[in-house]
Amino acid sequence: MKILCVCGLGQGTSLILRMNVENVLRELGLDVEVEHTDVSSASGMNADYIITSNELAQSLTGSAKVIIVNNYFDTHEIKTAIEEHLTV
């Protein structure tokens, strides 16, 4: 399974999101590959899930399921969002 964290430029905020997504996955004991990229590259990349903000979600196309996170510093919100989608 692969998760893509997406932001506008793929250099700052997607990396911040990735750090907290990885923290949450570790807490949940899930071994998932996580990458980060910018919104224009994201649609062409293979991933099972894309995690991003509501503002960028509309610009995404492709088959990956989109998970929206509003507060990138709220690991509880990220955890809930991931748990809702990744029911193993």
Place this chain on the structure above:
Amino acid sequence: MKFLNRSLVSLHATATSAEDAIRQAGGLLQQAGLVEKAYLDAMVDSYEKNGPYFVLAPGIAIPHARPEDGVHEACVALLQLKEGVPFGHSANDPVRLVFALGASSSDEHLELLQRLVTLLNDPKNVELLLGARDYQEIEHVMGGESA
């Protein structure tokens, strides 16, 4: 790496718009010689092109551009606004803390982001940053050099 050093933090500021806030926060980096003026323009361009997605949490914006837009060293500055400024984000407006990020392609960039994440993951720190009137009040949470 320059992480929220005293000269990179402006408290109780006023901004008339999101662009003004981004330019003021970026200006702290520019005055310290850490980024070029072109980097400020690139941050504003990114906001105009990609929207306010970088408002990452309620009241917190982290505008930035690309390393090649004119960054000399990994760095981050903070503009704390007296009153919230709308950036057009559906969930996290208005913005009161603007962290201008000088993105570099070095390992220091990762280290800097990790420090920022550690700082902002704790709601108590965010509370402190929102209420601070003097750098001394927040110095201890910045965790490092203060020159």
